[in-house]
Amino acid sequence: MSHTSPRRLRDFVTALAALLDEQPDEARILDAGGALLRDLVAHDDWLPDDFAAPDPERYRQYLLHADSRARFSVVSFVWGPGQQTPIHDHTVWGLIGVLRGAEISQPYRIDGGALVADGPAHRLERGTVEAVSPRIGDIHRVSNALADRPSVSIHVYGDNIGAVRRSVLLDDGTRKPFISGYSNNTLPNIWDLSREVTA
Amino acid sequence: MSHTSPRRLRDFVTALAALLDEQPDEARILDAGGALLRDLVAHDDWLPDDFAAPDPERYRQYLLHADSRARFSVVSFVWGPGQQTPIHDHTVWGLIGVLRGAEISQPYRIDGGALVADGPAHRLERGTVEAVSPRIGDIHRVSNALADRPSVSIHVYGDNIGAVRRSVLLDDGTRKPFISGYSNNTLPNIWDLSREVTA
Ligand SMILES: [Fe+3]
Ligand SMILES: [Fe+3]
């Protein structure tokens, strides 16, 4: 993993931007974008270690790329053993692809002001892609399915997700304002093709 | 400079992408994009030190942002005392804004197969913006005008410039193939607004 090539991530970014340039509706973004993400997480040879490092205290979210007009952002999420997110919403479309390990996803919905499980928790195996959005279901909790090692997933959202004003949901349905930010001060440089040519 | 805000660079990236979304011709890109760059380099309070660090051996070029489809890239160029570029072309439009120090720019053109100076060398003071392109003049050499400290300029190009196949020109007009690459493995994260909100 020390000699990773940025080509796969760069090709994903380029292809997703080309898709969005067609101004597709959300269903098509999730369908065609999901296929692109499935290709990306089918190979675990491209994410630099710095953007897959777990933290002992809590899960991390590393920004990998942001589109110039924030039409989308690409993030690596890293859960240490036993770590999980709070129950949260997104307010924009999102795609989740498991790159390493496995995750448990528990969807929720608001029903008469209360927070209720929206179907059973399910396990996302490596290579799996799942979607969220206000249209199809936007509230969930994600946990590392593994008790003994980190899991890593690659997420794509229809905005600069670290800056979106959204909510953490408490058990009684109360919303707590939430802006996630990012865990990283620097992004990977995926644009230096000269190193690939000379490599 | 240790507590820089990424807002100015993010706003520049967003505004330039909005301009390019209008699919303007090159003259308008250089005119309106040049005005945006002039605003950016009018304040020297936003470039993190890591992307302004000179190298004792040669000038450095740090990628700051690349557009998802490589419609443009933003780079900081750092010349140590006495350093200069070779004579080179770009093959795409470019805008050069001096952020810190001062630079000497010497334009060239090919005349009957030979390389000749295209007007006098001129000094670019802090805050100045200059343009290059195959249409208006694409060959130059840039030098640090200062013998005792680094100069820094912010460049914008109509492609992922580190990956463009272009030329270094020898005195006799011979072209040597040239792909510049970048000096940095990581880009600044300019997308974490949560830090600005809480700062
Ligand atoms: Fe989520
Ligand atoms: Fe140049």
Ligand SMILES: [Mg+2]
């Ligand atoms: Mg973009």
